[in-house]
Amino acid sequence: MPRNEPDTSRPAPLDDRRTLADVVPAIALGPLDGRYRSAVAPLVDHLSEAALNRERVHVEVEWLIHLTSHHVVPGAPTLANEERDYLRDVVATFDADTVAELAATEKITVHDVKAVEYLLKKRLADARAVLGEDTVLPEVGELVHFAATSEDINNLSYALMVQGAVRQVWLPAARALVGEIAALAREHAAVPMLARTHGQPATPTTIGKELAVLAHRLDRQLRRIEAAEYLGKINGATGTYGAHLAAVPGADWVAVSRSFVEHLGLTWNPLTTQIESHDWQAELYADVARFNRILHNLATDVWTYISLGYFAQVRGQGTVGSSTMPHKVNPIRFENAEANLELSSALLDTLGSTLVTSRMQRDLTDSTTQRNIGPAFGHSLLAIDNVRRGLAGLDVDAAAMERDLDANWEVLGEAVQSAMRAAGVAGVPGMDEPYERLKELTRGRRITGEDLRAFVTSLGLPDDVAARLAAMTPASYTGAAADLVRFLDV
Known part of the structure; x- marks a missing residue:
């Protein structure tokens, strides 16, 4: 294309693009199995489709063992230790091949629990190749999924x-x-x-x-x-x-x-x-x-x-905070x-x-x-x-917090008016309308430490109360906050 001429081409139509659905290994549809896989991978062993099938095998195995161990069904043989171990090993060795085998069976049964039942019956039928001709496991196949609904x-x-x-x-x-x-x-x-x-x-x-x-x-x-x-x-x-x-x-x-x-x-x-x-x-x-x-x-x-x-x-x-603003985190x-x-x-x-x-x-x-x-x-x-x-x-x-506190002396208005209320109850004269007087002093404007101390001095509070309030700063006005953290250990 000659330089400086507009590019009139268009992206390839979506129908002409190579499909991603057939890529092997499969591309995850959602972020939990893609971008964030490493953070959530431990859950796969418990909450995945494969984990569900493994637990189904586990439950079926334990039900068979339970029925035979407790002689629930008359005539059913009691399993030897090695036979119980063989059954439980089907669960312990549940792997990708087992997942594939179940998937193939489910295509025929179109029923996931029935596929598990058939898998376990097959393992029972194959038991003689592992345990010898004397094993009774092939004889208990019909106790798999006995009287059970899915x-x-x-x-x-x-x-x-x-x-x-x-x-x-x-x-x-x-x-x-x-x-x-x-x-x-x-x-x-x-x-x-x-x-x-x-x-x-x-x-x-x-x-x-x-x-x-x-x-x-x-x-x-x-x-x-x-x-x-x-x-x-x-x-x-x-x-x-x-x-x-x-x-x-x-x-x-x-x-x-x-x-x-x-x-x-x-x-x-x-x-x-x-x-x-x-x-x-x-x-x-x-x-x-x-x-x-x-x-x-x-x-x-x-x-x-x-x-x-x-x-x-x-x-x-x-690391990068912003793709265009280098200062950002x-x-x-x-x-x-x-x-x-x-x-x-x-x-x-x-x-x-x-x-x-x-x-x-x-x-x-x-x-x-x-x-x-x-x-x-x-x-x-x-x-x-x-x-x-x-x-x-x-x-x-902490320095940033200190600067913010020092810029907001008006928050001590609550402390001063509360002290005035207490003094008025104790009989100190001149303590009338404490809330309204602090509201007039502080609402809608910033005050300094000097402003607050001058106001406190003018009130006629008892010397100890006036001294306590005059020494107070926004940073020191935290009540019992620090001590309350101890309740985490209760």
């Missing part, structure tokens, strides 16, 4: 998955974050800071006390989450033990069910429809969402303190956390509101909904990681 397996699998994700991944990360916030609060317990109520200068506090408030709130939610129950059931197609009693009427199936669920480390739910009612999930997700929202509050407050200069951001010289960790906390809370709210409802004895809305538990926790875990990294890159700028 939801018997699924509800227990999801309970184990969520329990593992919360206790082994999410809670340790959240606990570490709250510990770091509490440590900052203790370190800076006595560093005075101008408070702002409604965005306006207000009674001073300390940065440590304000961080302690947030740490205390977050810790309270964590204690609720740590106490969460994870419920489960295994009672058949409509929760009546119908198939169980039809097959083996002499067994105490209620006791068998309870002992099995508790053997898995879950709380037994005695009354259900086809599904376990998921109320425990709604309760847990509400608590996690509340933790998210309190953490969102921390992120926005810290962002604001950064904008006020109360925190200095420490960044490596190789943006509080991106806290902004990223805000967005991910909002996404997580929205998903958790949806999970909680959807899962507690099921049409009569069963519908499948919960099946699709529960497949999004991973993203809900993933966005929260990512936010926790961002806040932790953001806090690690901050230094408290």
Whole structure:
């Protein structure tokens, strides 16, 4: 094209571009499995599709072992230790090949739990090649998924998955974050800071006390989450033990069910429809969402303190704050956390509101909904990681806070009028209308220390009261703020 002539060409039509959907290895559709994979990868072992299938295999294996160990079904052989080990090894060695095998079977069954049942029956049939001709495992194939509906397996699998994700991944990360916030609060317990109520200068506090408030709130939610129950059931197609009693009427199936669920480390739910009612999930997700929202509050407050200069951001010289403004260091960790906390809370709210409802004895809305538990926790875990990294890159700028305090002597108006009220009650004359007199002195204008001291001197307060007020500065007017931080340890 000749120089200086306009380029009239157009981008290639979208239909002519190479598709990205067929690239191998597959490109992630969402950021949790792409850009942010490293921060949320530990959840994959608990809340992924593969983890769900592994837990299904685990539940089916333990149900088979439970039935045979307790002689529930007459005539069923008792398994030897090496046979139980062989079954449990199917879970322990669950890997990419197993995932692929299940996927191939599901293409035929078009049913994920049935694919798991067939996989386990195949392993039983293959047991002689490993354990020898004398093993009884091939004989117990029909005890796999015995008297069970798919939801018997699924509800227990999801309970184990969520329990593992919360206790082994999410809670340790959240606990570490709250510990770091509490440590900052203790370190800076006595560093005075101008408070702002409604965005306006207000009674001073300390940065440590304000961080302690947030740490205390977050810790309270964590204690609720740590106490969460994870419920489960295994009672058949409509929760009546119908198939169980039809097959083996002499067994105490209620006791068998309870002992099995508790053997898995879950709380037994005695009354259900086809599904376990998921109320425990709604309760847990509400608590996690509340933790998210309190953490969102921390992120926005810290962002604001950064904008006020109360925190200095420490960044490596190789990082970029702005693509055009070299001086900038943006509080991106806290902004990223805000967005991910909002996404997580929205998903958790949806999970909680959807899962507690099921049409009569069963519908499948919960099946699709529960497949999004991973993203809900993933966005929260990512936010926790961002806040932790953001806090690690901050230094408290006490000098900046001191300058702000020194520019707002009017905040001592509250202290002076309160002292006047107390003196008036004690009979000191001339203490009438203290609020109105301080309002006239301070509202809508800045005053200096000299202005305030002159006003105090003119009041006729007792000498000790006047001396105490005259010695007061905005930086010293923090009440019991520093001492209150100790309640983090109660």
